[in-house]
Amino acid sequence: MRRPTLFIACLTIGVGCKTDYNIKTYLEDEPPLALDVTSPEYGVFLGDEAAVVEGVVAPNNAVLEVEGERVYPNADGSFRVEVPVDYAYRNLDVKASLRSQELAWRTPVFRGEDPSLTWPGGISLRLLPQGMERMGTFVGQIIDDTGWSTQLAALLPAFESDIVQVRPIGIFHEPTSVILYPMDDVIGAGVTLSNIKLEYEVAVDWLGLSTELSA
Structure with a gap:
C-alpha cells in the first residue's frame, strides 16, 4: 500500500535592490600663503648667543622649514626656533610651502660683537x-x-x-x-x-x- 506523499513547495522570492551613487568631490579654494619672519634682524651681531628665528606663517597647516628642519607652528601660526651660530657668520633660511605655493626668507647673522661699537670711528667689513x-x-x-x-x-x-x-x-x-x-x-x-x-x-x-x- 502506497503511503501518501506530502510535497511542500517552498517559494523563494528574491528582492533585488539597486542603488546609484553619484559622488562629487569639492575642493576648497587654496588659501593664500603668507610668511612673516620678524627675528633676527638682517646682519645682526649675536655675540656668543644663538640666533632666534621668530615669525608667523599662515595658514598654520603650511609646511614650514627652518635651516632644512621641519618646524610645526602653533595654532595661531607663530613659531620660534633657536639656531646656533658656530662660525663667523651663518645664512639663515626659512621656507614655507602650501600645495603649489612657496615662500622663502634668508638673512645673514654674525657671531661676535659689532666692530662699529668696539672700535668707534673705525670701518667695519662684512664678508659674505x-x-x-x-x-x-x-x-x-x-x-x-x-x-x-x-x-x-x-x-x-x-x-x-x-x-x-x-x-x-x-x-x-x-x-x-x-x-x-x-x-x-x-x-x-x-x-x-x-x-x-x-x-x-x-x-x-x-x-x-x-x-x-x-x-
Whole structure:
C-alpha cells in the first residue's frame, strides 16, 4: 500500500535592490600663503648667543622649514626656533610651502660683537659668501701671477746622450682655484691645482735619422 506523499513547495522570492551613487568631490579654494619672519634682524651681531628665528606663517597647516628642519607652528601660526651660530657668520633660511605655493626668507647673522661699537670711528667689513668667492678667485690669480709654474719648469732636469736628448718645455695647468671659508676667528683656505702637465721635448738621432717628439 502506497503511503501518501506530502510535497511542500517552498517559494523563494528574491528582492533585488539597486542603488546609484553619484559622488562629487569639492575642493576648497587654496588659501593664500603668507610668511612673516620678524627675528633676527638682517646682519645682526649675536655675540656668543644663538640666533632666534621668530615669525608667523599662515595658514598654520603650511609646511614650514627652518635651516632644512621641519618646524610645526602653533595654532595661531607663530613659531620660534633657536639656531646656533658656530662660525663667523651663518645664512639663515626659512621656507614655507602650501600645495603649489612657496615662500622663502634668508638673512645673514654674525657671531661676535659689532666692530662699529668696539672700535668707534673705525670701518667695519662684512664678508659674505659671494665676497669670499670673489676674493678666492682674486687670490688664485695672484698665485698664478707669481709665475710658480715657470720657476718650477726651470728646475726640471734634462737628459742628453749621443742618441737621445730630453729637454723640458714647461709646466701647464688650469687657473688655480682658492676656496675661502669661515673658521673660528680666522678665514680658512683651500687651494686646488688642476690638470698639471709636464711637457718635454725628445730628440732621437739614430743611424743618421733624426726625430723630435714632445709629450
